[in-house]
Amino acid sequence: MSTHNNLSSGKRGTSVRSDCYFEIELTAKGGINIESKSKVEALYGKQNREFILKLCANAKIKNANILFEDSGALPFVIAARFDAAVSEGFQNHNIFQTTQSEDFSSTTSKNRLRRSRLYLPGNEPKFFLNAGLHKPDGIILDLEDSVSPQEKEQARFLVKNALRSVNFYGCERMVRINQLPMGIKDLQFVIPENVHVILLPKCESDEQVKLVGDEIFEIKKLHRLSNPIYIMPIIESAKGVENAYKIASASPYVCALTIGLEDYTADIGTARTQTGTESFYARSVVINAAKSAGIQAIDSVFSDVADMNALTQSVLEAKSLGFEGKGCIHPRQIEPIHAAFAPTQDEIQKASKIVVAFDEAQKRGSSVISIGSKMIDPPVVKRALRVIELALLNNLIDENWRENYENAVK
Amino acid sequence: MKMLLNKAGRSVPTHVNGQLEMPYAGVGAYIPQKNKAKPKVTTAASYPADGNKILPSLKDALIKAGIKDGVTISTHHHLRNGDLLTNYMFDIVHELGIKGVRWFPSASFPCHSHLIKYLEDGTIHHIEGSMNGPLGEFTSYGKMSGMGVLRSHGGRYQSVQDGEVHIDIAVIAAPTADPFGNANGLTGKAACGGLGFALADSEYADNVIVVTDNLVPFPCVPWQIQGNNVDSVVVIESLGDSSKIVSGTTEITKSPDRLLIAELVAKFIESAGILKDGFSFQAGAGGTALAFAMFLKERMKALNIKASFIRGGSTKYLVEMLEEGLTGYILDGQTFDLHGVRSMGVNPNHIMTSPFTSYNYHGKGNFASIIDAVVLGATEVDVNFNANVVSHSDGLLLHGIGGWQNCLFAKCSILAIPTFRDRIPVIVDEVTTLCAPGEMIDVIVTERGIAINPLRQDLLDAVKDKGLPIRDIRDIQKETDEICGGKPTKPTLDKEHVVAVVKWVDGTLLDSVYKVVK
Numbered sequence: 001m002s003t004h005n006n007l008s009s010g011k012r013g014t015s016v017r018s019d020c021y022f023e024i025e026l027t028a029k030g031g032i033n034i035e036s037k038s039k040v041e042a043l044y045g046k047q048n049r050e051f052i053l054k055l056c057a058n059a060k061i062k063n064a065n066i067l068f069e070d071s072g073a074l075p076f077v078i079a080a081r082f083d084a085a086v087s088e089g090f091q092n093h094n095i096f097q098t099t100q101s102e103d104f105s106s107t108t109s110k111n112r113l114r115r116s117r118l119y120l121p122g123n124e125p126k127f128f129l130n131a132g133l134h135k136p137d138g139i140i141l142d143l144e145d146s147v148s149p150q151e152k153e154q155a156r157f158l159v160k161n162a163l164r165s166v167n168f169y170g171c172e173r174m175v176r177i178n179q180l181p182m183g184i185k186d187l188q189f190v191i192p193e194n195v196h197v198i199l200l201p202k203c204e205s206d207e208q209v210k211l212v213g214d215e216i217f218e219i220k221k222l223h224r225l226s227n228p229i230y231i232m233p234i235i236e237s238a239k240g241v242e243n244a245y246k247i248a249s250a251s252p253y254v255c256a257l258t259i260g261l262e263d264y265t266a267d268i269g270t271a272r273t274q275t276g277t278e279s280f281y282a283r284s285v286v287i288n289a290a291k292s293a294g295i296q297a298i299d300s301v302f303s304d305v306a307d308m309n310a311l312t313q314s315v316l317e318a319k320s321l322g323f324e325g326k327g328c329i330h331p332r333q334i335e336p337i338h339a340a341f342a343p344t345q346d347e348i349q350k351a352s353k354i355v356v357a358f359d360e361a362q363k364r365g366s367s368v369i370s371i372g373s374k375m376i377d378p379p380v381v382k383r384a385l386r387v388i389e390l391a392l393l394n395n396l397i398d399e400n401w402r403e404n405y406e407n408a409v410k
Numbered sequence: 411m412k413m414l415l416n417k418a419g420r421s422v423p424t425h426v427n428g429q430l431e432m433p434y435a436g437v438g439a440y441i442p443q444k445n446k447a448k449p450k451v452t453t454a455a456s457y458p459a460d461g462n463k464i465l466p467s468l469k470d471a472l473i474k475a476g477i478k479d480g481v482t483i484s485t486h487h488h489l490r491n492g493d494l495l496t497n498y499m500f501d502i503v504h505e506l507g508i509k510g511v512r513w514f515p516s517a518s519f520p521c522h523s524h525l526i527k528y529l530e531d532g533t534i535h536h537i538e539g540s541m542n543g544p545l546g547e548f549t550s551y552g553k554m555s556g557m558g559v560l561r562s563h564g565g566r567y568q569s570v571q572d573g574e575v576h577i578d579i580a581v582i583a584a585p586t587a588d589p590f591g592n593a594n595g596l597t598g599k600a601a602c603g604g605l606g607f608a609l610a611d612s613e614y615a616d617n618v619i620v621v622t623d624n625l626v627p628f629p630c631v632p633w634q635i636q637g638n639n640v641d642s643v644v645v646i647e648s649l650g651d652s653s654k655i656v657s658g659t660t661e662i663t664k665s666p667d668r669l670l671i672a673e674l675v676a677k678f679i680e681s682a683g684i685l686k687d688g689f690s691f692q693a694g695a696g697g698t699a700l701a702f703a704m705f706l707k708e709r710m711k712a713l714n715i716k717a718s719f720i721r722g723g724s725t726k727y728l729v730e731m732l733e734e735g736l737t738g739y740i741l742d743g744q745t746f747d748l749h750g751v752r753s754m755g756v757n758p759n760h761i762m763t764s765p766f767t768s769y770n771y772h773g774k775g776n777f778a779s780i781i782d783a784v785v786l787g788a789t790e791v792d793v794n795f796n797a798n799v800v801s802h803s804d805g806l807l808l809h810g811i812g813g814w815q816n817c818l819f820a821k822c823s824i825l826a827i828p829t830f831r832d833r834i835p836v837i838v839d840e841v842t843t844l845c846a847p848g849e850m851i852d853v854i855v856t857e858r859g860i861a862i863n864p865l866r867q868d869l870l871d872a873v874k875d876k877g878l879p880i881r882d883i884r885d886i887q888k889e890t891d892e893i894c895g896g897k898p899t900k901p902t903l904d905k906e907h908v909v910a911v912v913k914w915v916d917g918t919l920l921d922s923v924y925k926v927v928k
Contacts, residue, residue: 042901044899331669
């Protein structure tokens with residue numbers, strides 16, 4: 001039942017774009033009165049009024065005075081702001097189900113490429129719409145550090161609707177939940193919306209991973225969902241580093257281990273430097289823990305968006321240590337990251353040789369792979385296959401690389 | 411008001427402000443059969459023998475120029491949003507009690523919202539030029555006494571040369587001038603680079619007043635405006651707010667989506683084979699255009715390609731390309747930042763051009779069609795590639811045509827546009843106002859893909875299988891409409907009330923702009 005009569009949510013002001021603001025006063029009689037101030041009034045005013053009436057009906061609101069300030073919000077944003085406002089007054093009201101985008105049915109796999117992951121502040125819808133066009137391997141709708149405490153609740157509605165309605169063009173769909181225990185509530189909003197990976201911040205123990213895994217399992221059961229949802233714990237403290245292996249192997253759904261260096265360096269009482277000597281140990285531990293658990297190791301975020309050369313150097317260093325991906329906060333960082341993680345010509349040459357030898361051995365039905373007199377171990381084949389996959393993804397070789405390779409050898 | 415349908419299928423009035431007009435007849439279809447307008451003969455006996463044409467005040471100069479009700483006064487827009495002179499001049503016109511002035515600027519800016527009160531009280535009858543920002547809104551709501559006329563930069567010259575617009579008094583803001591009337595925009599507090607937009611005014615107006623805040627002794631060289639054409643010179647305290655005339659440095663956009671569009675434009679130009687030694691291109695000072703130039707520059711360096719010339723709007727980025735030897739020349743129409751102003755002053759290969767010589771469709775020197783590729787913007791494009799650059803989908807007039815129509819004659823015209831702005835789709839079923847027929851637009855580059863005009867099979871073939879996101883324009887439109895939550899409602903326009911007309915480059919009427927009903 002209603003606890004407050006004046007409810008509000010969203011963003012207002014002249015600098016706001018692609019967002020809206022609601023003030024809802026629940027009344028006893030008089031029906032629904034909408035006062036609309038919209039930047040797109042002439043073109044979408046009518047649709048917006050009709051939509052708000054639909055949202056009211058869905059929330060079973062019959063009498064209310066509604067102030068709607070709109071700076072060009074899309075329907076999924078309008079619905080999120082409305083429902084967030086109403087949820088202040090009603091517990092467990094009917095949340096409006098926005099239109100599903102084509103992307104909603106996309107799937108992921110445990111070992112997919114995770115070279116780049118683009119962080120998007122969870123309460124800023126204007127950044128969502130075109131994020132996928134920049135082709136990061138994954139987009140992260142962030143509910144944690146980029147959302148202020150007073151916006152946490154409304155960001156959940158927004159992220160939920162974004163997962164349903166925004167086309168991320170096949171990027172892996174990730175959400176960084178809040179630190180536990182607050183993050184548990186986040187899961188209820190995002191798990192039913194085909195999220196692929198949950199990033200668990202400030203993770204310090206395998207229990208935390210299990211707790212999240214159990215909650216995911218329960219929500220999936222409730223909603224009869226069968227899609228796999230992976231967990232990427234973020235190690236951000238000395239304690240987390242100490243427990244890295246336990247965390248990495250806490251659940252078969254842990255797909256990667258990553259590290260957050262701002263918090264980590266603060267925790268050990270130092271500051272981040274360009275050379276990264278202070279975090280060399282921690283990063284090595286994270287890589288080693290991940291690899292021993294058979295999952296991916298992913299590096300921290302590179303936060304200087306202006307310096308692309310430094311970014312490339314940083315990725316080359318990360319790659320040499322064993323990391324397979326890097327976080328980014330600006331779309332322009334994506335291409336340099338992919339380029340730096342791409343295999344070199346020399347690596348591709350060697351890998352081609354190995355994969356061709358492997359194919360030939362399979363054709364012969366032999367389990368022994370050799371190049372000349374040299375025997376090739378299975379893990380070397382596995383790595384070579386990965387190099388070829390990366391080379392294909394980076395357009396360094398084409399689909400017919402085998403023919404080209406063989407012609408070159410001849 | 412009598413209306414008829416033109417060749418583009420748009421309804422246009424037969425008369426504009428009492429003057430008979432030609433309806434648009436197709437690209438290149440209207441061939442005028444007449445002589446150019448003739449300025450009146452003057453005599454040296456009318457001017458001081460010592461060459462000192464200075465008058466004590468602008469008021470004196472206007473009175474001496476014979477200002478009266480209903481005159482046409484022209485101004486240029488090289489001072490952009492920092493222009494104080496035009497507002498000051500109309501304060502005097504108002505003080506003199508003059509009514510019914512036709513204001514003929516080469517463009518207007520938000521700073522000119524000062525003039526709304528003079529449009530309201532009848533000092534100014536109507537504007538022929540551009541109606542930007544607040545003036546556009548004022549016009550759109552049907553508040554201007556006369557009908558606005560929108561022309562391209564080249565079209566403005568064409569109208570003067572062809573005698574469609576007779577300028578009684580030209581008031582030319584000159585950042586530097588001598589007492590004889592020689593003037594340029596290269597130095598002084600209000601330095602703005604070239605003064606090309608005032609050239610026709612100086613040659614064709616009955617009376618030419620040069621106004622400066624930086625008087626130098628005769629001769630002021632180079633004389634972008636020649637004393638030969640000038641009647642009087644007035645010195646005032648300040649022409650304008652220099653911080654709004656040119657920016658120190660024009661900045662490239664930081665918007666990731668605009669950068670993505672700019673990068674796609676550069677990739678398209680490379681894939682289509684346009685990027686080759688000796689090519690030429692034009693890019694303006696908009697964020698996306700600047701970013702395009704930056705991406706193109708990287709590729710030119712990587713491929714060791716040099717342009718024969720770049721058409722500006724010059725900026726720091728074009729100046730750098732000139733100085734690094736990536737282009738032989740900058741042919742500059744207007745200078746957007748201090749780097750451009752400096753370069754034009756010192757580099758003989760940074761050439762001032764006037765739309766008179768480069769954009770006038772009824773001239774012999776229209777070189778817009780020589781340029782290999784041009785990158786422009788638009789407010790709307792329809793599925794047949796017809797484009798709008800003056801009004802928004804809500805019907806409000808908010809921009810001028812600028813050189814846009816003229817540039818479209820380049821060998822490859824590219825519109826770099828987002829698929830939507832503030833939820834409003836840019837690709838529409840039918841443009842609100844037609845500013846160019848679809849046959850003039852070759853390529854649309856958006857963040858969601860590239861659409862090529864089916865008329866350009868050569869371009870379609872050239873970029874086939876090059877890994878570019880080439881899509882049908884309707885396909886991009888469909889996706890955008892879905893994102894925006896359906897097609898927008900049509901704005902309510904009063905089709906009985908034409909508030910302005912859009913002219914094509916040949917002076918014919920291409921479309922009407924209607925009153926917006928609130």
